[in-house]
Amino acid sequence: MAAGALLRAAKYLYLHRPMAFIPAIEQKKLSEQADFQWEKLGPALVYLQQHSPFYKRLFRQHQFDPKALRSWQDFNELPTTSKEDLQRYNTDFLCVAPRAIREYVATSGTLGRPVSIALTQNDLLRLAYNEYLSFHCIGATEHDIFQLMLTLDRQFMAGVAYYSGLSLLGAASVRTGPGLPAMQWDTIRQLNTTGLVAVPSFLPKMIAEAEASGFSANDTTVKKVLAIGESLRDDQLRPNALAQQITRDWNIQLYGTYAATELQTAFTECSAGKGGHHHPELIIAELLDDSGQPVIPGEQGELTITTLGVEGMPLLRYRTGDICRGYYEPCSCGRHTMRLGPVLGRKQQMIKFKGTSLYPPAIFDTLNSIPAIREYVVEVSTGADEQDQVSLYLYSDMDPASCNELLHPVFRHKWRVIPHIHYCSAEEIRQLQFPNHNRKPVKFIDHRTLF
Template sequence: MNFHPRLAFEPLSTQNDYQAKALRQLLEYARDRSPFYQKLFSEHKINIDNIKSVRDLEFLPTTSKMDMQEHNWDFLCVPDHEIKEYTATSGTLGKPVTIALTENDLQRLAYNEHQSFLCADGKPTDVYQLMLTLDRQFMAGMAYYSGLRQMGAALVRTGPGLPSMQWDTINRLQSNSIVAVPSFMLKLIEHAQENQIDLKHTPVHKAVCIGESIRAADFELNTLGQRIYDQWPIKFYNTYASTEMQTAFTECTHGMGGHEQPDLVIMEIVDDHGKAMPPVSYGEVTITTLGIEGMPLIRYRTGDIACYYDSPCACGRMSRRLSPVLGRKQQMIKYKGTTIYPPAIFDILNEIPFVQEYVIEVFTNDLGTDELKLHLHTLLPVDDAERKLKPILQGKLRVSPLLHFHSSAEMLQMQFPTGSRKQVKFVDNR
């Protein structure tokens, strides 16, 4: 597939025409090569010749993470000898899924991140410090590395953790940009304050934020983002991606949603029945990948709840923009008559200064309904912390979850269990 880096700047009608042609190529490819989609098309009596435009996508069935977990290798469209790299999902919501990439898929992945970093005001003269996992089959680390190399920027692979080492490297190599999980940036701030590092006069002037959202639904900084910015006023760029889609939605300088890369992915927001929803209507993010050889996806439900905007952006791009994610559909909590998504609780806890660390747990109680427990670490005496917390939580959540307090070491073990690639902040034991 030939990439079209300027397509995002073309009118939506031009983007739709391009995607319609790419979609027809994908459907023919899946029909001829994908055991999973061959079976799915047959079971649903799908005649792909009837799919002539992007709007016709809603006549196709959707697929899900469960399909990939149960039929992982049925998604593979190439012989084994064409696979050049194996990556895997983190397994946060069930067993990991292996994603196999061909040489062309690896080039597509690098192009995807090259375009993403350009969207986030990246320049060849930048020095990017990658504060993330670059091994253990983690696709994102490899993608960022490849994209930045393609852009021509300098790279510093520090990996996650060790704030003292990160600051030493920033100052020694004058890294002006970082790629990091926002909650880790709080650790960097804490270390800086303890060691008289002036956060307003460091080499770093921008951060590409991964893994966690730093924006609320209205595009303003959420509590986590505001807490970082108040102490470290640099430029932030929110991102959204997944291993399965092998594509990223990245903010431009205006911070009004992650831009769709129309030559790489078709994004839909769908309701519970798989029907495509109009702009500014919340539903499940569903993607169809373009240009992937190894494991292409058609109408794949990501499980994330968001909406999209189709108005032109001030940056000049005409592509649709994905809103900050409201939460994961699978993680929705029904607690004492109230519907809650974990990010809403994250936002509240991030705002409470005496809460040092936390993990949210949901489980099924003796009545068969959802029970919510907050695991917390605080420097306050437990009685004082509980007395202060309960009215805050009651006022903002309208319910009172169970509270359980832990030492710093216990909290660290909960957040970074053995074998985990990511910090755990939500545990679903239902």
């Protein structure tokens, strides 16, 4: 969206606070959405050529003139941008003078060195509009009170995005941050919080805390959760073990959302729960195979994005490393946009485990389905035979012998092999999950030799 259009949209939202605002383009056919994006693409490429040192150089190297772009086929042949490019040439992606920057955020740095992203005033407004659309997708209204159970400082973009999106919606925010369950419940019961923005694996701890304190989570005012950072669904869009565990004990609506700092855009589920909705006015989304070609619709591919309307650090064909599927049939909520399925894994994290290929989230899902496992870390390394070796570090209430007896048949059934299992104390697992005071728990450690 152009700056002026965004400002008008924000002003409109503030003045009218419509209860059912689905942007017109999201209700159009996919082919019309593609035409709409085509109109935005040309000026976006010209902007990159004029203002981005990185893309100016890249276009010159490839002898590419944005004005010569004739078709989506031409677009598919443009070079992609990798996370390494963004790390290595970070400041070359900046398209504005330093005085135009209103905020610097950083990626969490789970893989490699953190990347700095600079946002202008318009980018912050775009971010708010984007999360406004997300909250609207999950049926939130101006009457809601959302508790933000996540980091709002430490250069974390998501916290600011949710906060400003809720503000644009007219709903109230409560910035509790990622505190202890008892404190979260105290605030919920004091303010009658209606929604949470939280990491879903924290919710079983909330349920347990309520039970221990003599009340039921079901008897509170919380009715919906925007679940961040972890998938809620399996490859067939069915609720995964974690989602099942939560909703078995707590009658709440869980809505998944996918976002990454570099994208400055989220894909959030509506109540149909059929994947996160794409917002064509904010981002071009492609799913590419290993050779960089678009996958057949419905196949899994690497999400590759081009931002629209970003001024500070726009990206062209940026490969996120996240493997997902797209869903293209119109949604029952009235939006006709593509929906993004759960992240099946990160491209470079694929594990070849004794003839089976799988991504860490599939291992997490199995571990989450076993109540005896309280916490875990999955580690993969290269064995003497140059094959991937998987080790599990587990914290369980059961004694190791009984736990092994329970786990071995499950692992044999799911993966045909049994990984190395190490039992840890609560403190040991905490140290593994939070090295260097990480913002998010580490659940996967990759020690493989990269060739």
